[in-house]
Amino acid sequence: MNSNGTHDASTDAISRADRNGNWSEAPVVGIKEIAQLAGVSPATVSNALNGRPNVGQATKEKILTICKEHDYHPNIAGRHLKTGRSKTILFTFSDFDRSFYLEVIHGIHDYADAHDYDLLICTGRVCEKYMHPTMTSGCIALDGKLSSELLERKASPDYPIVVLDRILQNPSIKSILVNNYDPMYALVDSLVKKGFTRFSFLGGIENTADNRERYQAFLDALEANGIGFSRDGYIAGNWHESSGIRAAQILLLTESRPEVLVCANDNMAMGAIQTFNANGLTVGRDISVTGFDNNAIAEYNGITTIDIPDYERGYLAAQALVGNIEGDINKEIFRITAKLIERRSVAPGRL
Structure with a gap:
């Protein structure tokens, strides 16, 4: 508690209240503290958390256990700023009333998750600020309200884009379209x-x-x-x-x-x-x-x-985007096959 009767956080503690409103000080654990507890260097902790092969399995497990015990999570945003890269896919869309988007998102998520990518879903004009390699790795766009000019301006060899609703003549943009x-x-x-x-x-x-x-x-x-x-x-x-x-x-x-x-x-x-x-x-x-x-x-x-x-459409879009992010460049237009399903809303025939 400070001199005016309020609580604040210092560099080495956080003020927390329990259900009864009683405050206690909980130490903030950083990468240096994790290294000390594990008896290794901060660089070894960083390598273990980033999955690098130069850390022994036993040491890695020890570090991960200590991180879990102390509720330590690496500063992802800081790591992105340091490396200039993220490992996050951006998906942008604009229409909440059309249920097929959920299937597309499901497909994107499953591929991204299996390949250690996060998924950021965004709508509206705010999407533009996330379309940068320091924020996200690349973008999948299924958004009629997003202008082609913006997509072409944002796309680059360092920021590939996959579009699901149009064809754009840009070497950093791949189109995956339904054969309508x-x-x-x-x-x-x-x-x-x-x-x-x-x-x-x-x-x-x-x-x-x-x-x-x-x-x-x-x-x-x-x-x-x-x-x-x-x-x-x-x-x-x-x-x-x-x-x-x-x-x-x-x-x-x-x-x-x-x-x-x-x-x-x-x-x-x-x-x-x-x-x-x-x-x-x-x-x-x-x-x-x-x-x-x-x-x-x-x-x-x-x-x-x-x-x-639609699930497959999302999955293929994520697959194409991750491939382009990681250097396996494929710019060819891909068309997805659709098929006729006949049901009772059509009369048997007029002949």
Whole structure:
């Protein structure tokens, strides 16, 4: 306790209070104290904690036991400042409402953890300050709100980036993308072969690569089957369930309702299905609806969709990033295969 009746921490003790509000002094243990207790030099402690091979197994175990007993944790931030490098992967995203992000994060985490990397998850403008080699080792970006200009400015041989939603012509940026085109083409082609001829398309955010590819595949499949499509049949959405609700409300007011509403993702498809059902239509009989992603919502509600292996996407992204961080440079664009999953939200056929 100091002269004014308050408690503070000194260089060799920390003031702590127990449940009854009584204060006691607990010594602060640093690397020098650990070295003294272990009977070795501070450099040996540092080498042991960093897993270097020049420390015997018995000595290493003794040091780790002492660290655990005294609740000592090395100053990671200080080590980063000293070496100029971190061993942390940054993942940036912006949309909390889309559940597939959890699967992507799971995949990134599992690879990072297995290779002794930490994972820092970040959203919003604050991400920029962590995109530096003294803060993180590299970045995986799945964030439509993050500008391509920023990503290209931050990427360098010392700071590789993997993007999951665009292609950038930068030698320090690798793209891992879903093959949206082929499975969407297969989906629409299968619908035509079932006898459907009247379609509407509910798109996501229009300037995204995913939406452009999915819509183009939709158009090309119809054209290949001799079915025309007017832009009036396109409804702009934003990937969220609310835009599926609005789309269905619009279609319920039209005189010539489509037989099939093709949605650019599952969330929007779910919003449309709920609205159709609430207004007396049976989805899968009176109107068909499809999605894209194959999230848990789609599986539970029987939505015909495209399955994207999101866990694997995250795992592969982390694998590519760690490889680039550690010098095994691979800049080639990688496309992930997705597949059609047919369920009850599509009628058996009109033929």
